[in-house]
Each structure stands twice: as C-alpha cells, then as structure tokens.
Amino acid sequence: MTHACRYCQKPIRDRDELVTAAKWFSIRPYHYICYDQAAREVERIGDNEKPLNNMPNTIISIIMLAVSIFFLAGSALGSIGDLLGVLTLYPPLMRILSYVRYEHPLPVFLENKR
Numbered sequence: 412m413t414h415a416c417r418y419c420q421k422p423i424r425d426r427d428e429l430v431t432a433a434k435w436f437s438i439r440p441y442h443y444i445c446y447d448q449a450a451r452e453v454e455r456i457g458d459n460e461k462p463l464n465n466m467p468n469t470i471i472s473i474i475m476l477a478v479s480i481f482f483l484a485g486s487a488l489g490s491i492g493d494l495l496g497v498l499t500l501y502p503p504l505m506r507i508l509s510y511v512r513y514e515h516p517l518p519v520f521l522e523n524k525r
C-alpha cells in the first residue's frame with residue numbers, strides 16, 4: 412500500500428522521502444522535498460502542522476509517553492495528574508499512528524527511484 416503526497420499527489424515510495432505531518436488528529440504524508448515547499452506556502456500548511464517522523468519528535472514522544480505513564484499509573488497531583496497523563500499521551504499516540512499507518516508499510520530505502 413502506498414500513500415499519495417498531499418502536495419504533488421504522486422505516490423511516496425520509501426521512508427527516506429517520507430515526511431508525515433500532524434494537524435490535530437489527522438496525519439498527512441508528504442515527500443521530503445514537497446514538505447519543505449509546502450512549509451513555505453503558509454496558506455497551504457498551517458503553523459501547527461508539524462513533522463512527526465524525525466528524530467527530535469521521536470525523542471519528545473518517548474519522554475511524553477514516560478511522563479504520561481507516570482501520571483496515569485500513579486496518583487501524583489490527583490485529577491490534574493490524570494488530565495496531564497491524557498494530554499501527554501497525544502505526542503506518542505500520533506508518533507505511533509504515523510509509524511503504523513505510513514512508515515511501516517514502506518521500504519526503508521529504495522535505490523533508483525527515478
């Protein structure tokens with residue numbers, strides 16, 4: 412299963428050229444080059460559409476998941492802690508969804524794409 416780039420409508424062939432961007436609960440796939448292009452066009456891509464499948468976001472997601480487990484498993488801060496636990500679950504959840512839906516089905520790297 413391949414996904415079409417939201418910017419140029421052409422299929423994305425491997426993880427090397429894939430950028431997944433999140434806006435609220437929707438994840439949009441882009442080519443790496445198209446994402447850069449789209450990011451410059453402020454009308455097409457909002458400020459709150461952020462790339463998911465990069466190293467900084469992966470690290471943040473792991474930290475957030477640990478924080479989330481800490482609040483949800485324990486009783487720190489009572490109901491505020493529960494709320495924080497749910498809120499901090501959002502980044503890791505989006506990161507996992509991006510991986511399962513878009514990254515995992517694609518080969519890591521394809522040679523001679525063009």
Ligand SMILES: [Zn+2]
Pocket residue numbers: 416417418419420421441442445
């Ligand atoms: Zn594209």
